[in-house]
Amino acid sequence: MFFMVRASYPVLLPNTQFPMKGDLSLKEPLILSWWKNIKLYDCIRALRKGRSLKVLADGPPYANGPIHLGHALNKILKDIVNRFNVIYGFDIDFVPGWDCHGLPIEAQIEKEYLKKGVKKREVSSHVLRTHCRDFAERWIEEQSVAMQRLGVLGKFDDLYSTMKSDFEACVVQALFELFQKDLIYQGTRPVLWSCVEQTALAEAEVEYKDITSLALYVKFPVCSSISDCGLNESRTSVLIWTTTPWSLPGNRAICYNFEFVYVLVEIEDEDSNLWKKGERIIIAQDRISCLESALGLKKYRIASVLTQDVLKKIFCHHPLNTLGYTFKVPLLPALHVTCDVGTGFVHTAPNHGPEDFLVGVKYHLEIPETILSDGTFSECAPGFTGKNMWKTDIAIKDALLQANTLGGYHEYLHSYPHSWRSKTPLCYRTTPQWFIRLDQEGKEGSLREKALHAIQEGKVSWHPKSSSLRLANMLRNRPDWCISRQRAWGIPLMFFVNKRNGACLNDSSIFQKLYERVQKEGVDFWFTDEPFLMFPELSPQDWYKVEDIMDVWLESGLTHRSVLKNRTTENFSLWPAWAYFEGSDQHRGWFQSSLLTGVALENRPPFQSVLTHGFLLDESGEKQSKSKGNGIDPVKFTNEHGADLLRLWVAHEDYEKDIRVGDEVFARVKDMYKKYRNTLRFMLGVLNGISVKDLLPIHQLDFLSRRVLYNLYHTHTELLTTLSLDQVTNSEFQGRCLNVQSFLKRVIQVCTDLSIFYLDVKKDTLYCDASDAFSRKQVLTTLLYCFIFLCKHLAPILPFTTEEAFSIFGKEVLGLGDLIDTPEWKKDLSLDAVELLSWFKKEGVLQEREYWSVHLQDIFSPSSCFKDWDGSTCSEHILGIRSQVTEILEIYRKNKEIKSSLDAKVYIDLMNEDGVIAGAYKDFYETILIELCMTSDLKIRWNQACRTVKVEVLNWNKCPRCWKRYSDIQESQICQRCHSVLMSENVC
Ligand SMILES: [Zn+2]
Structure with missing residues (x-):
């Protein structure tokens, strides 16, 4: 600190080279290139060799465009x-990766082919795959640069990608x-199919959106004559309700639930467009209300109740x-039929739904392929062949009308599966x-059971806790995992299938040879004749190779194999990962x-903890998306305002x-950044030129300083405990998991606490007391610890700014460590100061090697002497009193009765209970509170x-140097304290 003139009297003011203005967009790239020069990531690894290892496995983003704010949130x-x-001294292993196939x-x-007029059929799969590869490579490069610009630390020079041959080989081996x-089995199953992308989709690629469909009530005329219950086939039909008219050509049955009562209803209304008087329909008794509400029928009577025996025997016309659908449609019992909507009868097209399919298999129904891969009707759909299934609803409705089988129609809003990508x-x-x-x-049970058990048995720490329930529910309800795709850009399902019996070849030596070949050169050869040349014993007359590629989720679900299990370090297993941390989707x-492949291959989940974060919304609560134009481009933002601002935003958000x-949010972040920067700057300015003579033993510090150090100690211990989360077992696990949210809050709280209470309160001591005053040394000692603590703890959040601050700290303070070698100093120092100076010494070594970094x-x-303090209860008590005082002072200030708290004197009455809490500190309360409340x-x-x-x-006179008011000074006269300070400093 340097003497500077304030109100014509010199005071000590902080002084540092660390500027107030951030200029992050200029400075950050310089710091970044310095990190690259010194190979910061490798340095960190080298310094922590042999320490406990924390592997945060990177979930791969998709390499098909620039990064968006969601990527930035996740990676930060x-x-x-x-x-x-x-x-905190752990070793890390962070290998960023990319998902490339698909x-x-x-x-x-x-x-792009289409634009150039090239037909896809004319391009060999090899050429297509090369183009895809080049495309992915380009985006990996661009995304990698962008992520590093955000300050993300990792092995970017040896990243993983799902299209590298070693990754592919690992996936093939796991397959x-x-x-x-x-x-793994081959089977026919109804799978959710995208007609646009012309492939099956994985569960994870499906999203549900509300759409309005044309819903139809359709009459299936009864064709079997069952005289004993009075059914007359020419006038009777079974009524169904469907929201997917396009599925009617595929209908082969009608399902009912034998737990419901079904009745024969006779219509008594006069003839209308759709209904004739005397017409009869069969419907569930519980759904009769729909006759009036949905079909507008007013007069009808229940003619009879139908028994199971009767229902069973009914057959209908399609x-x-x-139009040519001349087969008979049976009525079949099935438990999936519900009575909450519709008619209690479910039209069943075995091709078009999982339940329908099961019914079809059970009752040996025909399973016609009515819809082709591109979404057009096949030959099996007479009357509609060649038409687009999404555009035939009206045509089908009209055809039903023509055939007198339409009972009614209306628009219906419902949630319907859509492709996540093509929408x-x-x-x-x-x-x-x-x-x-x-x-x-x-x-040991089915894969589903084993995976559910793995979620619940306590080997994984879930944060938030509800996350495990969510995963379990999804797992409980999902169908078998369809892993094949009818595309070219991916890892092929490298199986040979026997043409005669459909059996898949199971030969370990062939598998081994394929694995070795993939490892050498990737999977491209599979798309040529090579596989048969490799294995002359397999004749193409008898065998075919599977041309399907695999679901990309199977590839990325195996990163734990290829990125963790297959790499080895000397002392530690990288598997299972310490944590997975991704968006809640x-x-x-x-x-x-990952869970399924982990359990299937290794009998346990590949992670010890799972953390999730939420999604980004714009300021009006809409999902961020580029197509809506409300997305904030993280690259542009970083180039304009700095990565540290983006990171500070992430740290402050409740990311769960x-x-x-939006702009408003970022304006707030900018203000926050200024506060952090000024806190660092103030501390640097105060500590500038601090010498070892300024260091006091901890037990000689004042109450407020002890409080600050006490809090540092506890924050440190808590964070260390959180991070130490290792192989958790059930009992240990209670209430303990990697809660990043709470630990960010802790760090932010320490910083705020410092700048609000301590730094503000101690300004009088720092500015106005003598440069060698004991009271100043108390603050300097405290701030030295605080600065190191704060700078280090802010480093993960603000890596660039803290690096800048730390380098200036090095220039202005670091020399302290040199003294440790002089024995005469050491003998006068307290134990805690020796510890501190040893730390400085180690830092000094790094500085000499010119790679001194806050991150190293x-x-x-x-x-431990930080925690040996019995004032913590009192300090909460005192802070409580303080806030009561400040509240009242604030009223006086608002009423313009005082300008600052120094214009006031405060009288506090305390009760018996207060005295009990204060205990031994009772006598210090006035001194502490006068400092804390900053009154005269x-x-x-x-x-x-x-x-x-x-x-x-107070109407007392004000000391022009320290601005405190005294009863015993004349106007413009400085106070006793200030007078003696100026005398001793010889600056009077
Ligand atoms: Zn004064």
Whole structure:
């Protein structure tokens, strides 16, 4: 600090080279390139070799465009966690990765072909795959640069990508293992199908959107004559309700539930467009109300109740019988039929739904392929062949009308599956696909049971806790995992199938040879004739190779194999990962696929803890998306305002919920940043030129300083406990998990506490007391610890700003460590000061090697004497009194009765209970409170009837140097303290 003139009297003011203005957009790139020069990530690893290892596994983003704010949020959160581990002395292993295969890239390349007039059929799969690869590579490069610009630390020079041959080989090997564990089978199943993308979609690629469909009531005329219950086939029909008219050509049955009562109803209304008087329908008794509400029928009577025996025997005509649907439609019992909507009868098209399919298999129904892969009707749909299924609703309605089988129609709003990527509606199609079996009983139960057990048995820490329930519910309800896709850009399902019996070849030596080949050169050869040349014993007359590629979720779900299990370090296993940390949508995606493959292959989940974060919304609560134009481009933002601002925003958000962003939010963040920067700047200015003579032993510090150090100690210990979360077991796990949210809050709280209470309160001491005053040394000693603590703890959040501050700290303060070698100093120092100077010494070594960085050395662990303090209860008590005082002072200030708190004297009455809490500190209360409340005088009366605070506005004269008011000074005269300070400093 330097003497500077304030109100014509010199005071000590902070002084540092650390500027007030951030200029982050200019400085950050320089710091970044310096980190690259010194290979910061490798340095960190080298310094922590042999320490406990924390692997945060990176869920791969998709390499098909620039990064968006969601990517930035995710990577910054992970980076904050990694960097906290680093400063707490753990070793980290962060390998960023990219998901490269799959539809979006292939579709993009096809679009480019289309623009150039090239037909996809004319392009060999090899050329197509090369184009896809180049495309993905370009985006990996761009995204990688952008993520590093955000300050994300990791092994970017050796990243993983799902299209590298070693990754592909690992996936192929895992595929063979799953197959040999009898977890993979080929079967026909209805799968959710995208007609636009022309492939089956994974659960995780499906999203539900509300759409309005044309819903129809359709009459299936009864064709069997059952005389004993008076059914007359020419006038009787079974009434069904459907929201997917396009599925009617595929109808082969009607399902009912034998738990419901079904009745024969005779219509008594006069003839209308759709209904004739005397017409009879069969419907569930509970659904009769729909006759009036949905069909407008007013007069009808229940003619009879139908028994199970009768229902069982009924056959109907297809409602489009006249168009060529000449088969008979049976009534079949099925438990999936409900009575909450519709008529109590469910039209069943075995091709178009999982339940329908099961009914079809059970009763040996025909399963016609009425809809082709591109969404047009096949030859099996007479009357509609060649038409687009999404555009035939009206045509089908008209055909029913023509055939007198339409009972009614209306618009219906419902939730319907859509492709996550193309946003187009999906349909169920039954096609030959490959599946991972979830339900077949093995020795230890089915995969589904094992995975559910793994979620619940307590080996994984879930944050938030509800996350495990969410995953379990999704897992409980999902169908078998369809892993095949009818596309080119991916890893092929490398199986040979026997043409005669459809059996899949199970030969370990062939699997091994394929694995080795993939490892050498990737999977491209599979798309040529090579596989048969490799294995002359397999004749193409008898065998075919599977051309399908695999679901990309299976690839990324195996990162734990390829990125963790397959790499080894000397001392530590990287598997299972310490943590997975992704957006909450990954319960359907990556968390689930990783869990299933982990349990299937290794019998446990591949992670010890799972953390989730929410999604981004704009300021009006809409989901951030580029197409809506409300997205904030993180690259542009970083280039204009700095990555540290973006990171500060992430740290301050309640990321477990959905997060709103927009200009207003970022304006607030800018203000916050200024506060952090000024706090660092103030401390640097105060500490500038501090010498070892300024260091006091901890036990000689004043009450407020002890309080600050006490809090540092506890924050440090808490964070260390949180991060130390290792192989958790059930009992240990209670109430203990990696809660990043709470630990960010802790750090922010320490920073705020410092700047609001301590720094503000101690300004009088720092500015006005003598440069060698004991009171100043108390503050300097405290602030030295605080600065190291704060700078290190803010480093994970603000890596650039703290690096800048720390380098200036090095220039202005670091010389302290040199003294440790002089024995005469050491003998005069307290133990805690020796610890501190040793830390400085280690830092000094790094500085000499010119790679001194805030991110390299471990945090200085607060000495245990920080915690040996009995004032914590009192300090809460005192703060309570203080806020009562400030509240009243604030009223005086608002009423313009005082300008600052120094214009006031405060009288405080305290009660008996207060005295009990104060205990041994009772005598210090006045001194502490006068400092805390920053008043010119303060008096306490103990043992009063109630607690009151009174304010007296002082008309005493004000010392022009320290601005305090005194009863015993003349106008413009400086006070006794200031006078003696100026005398001793010789600046009078
Ligand atoms: Zn003074």
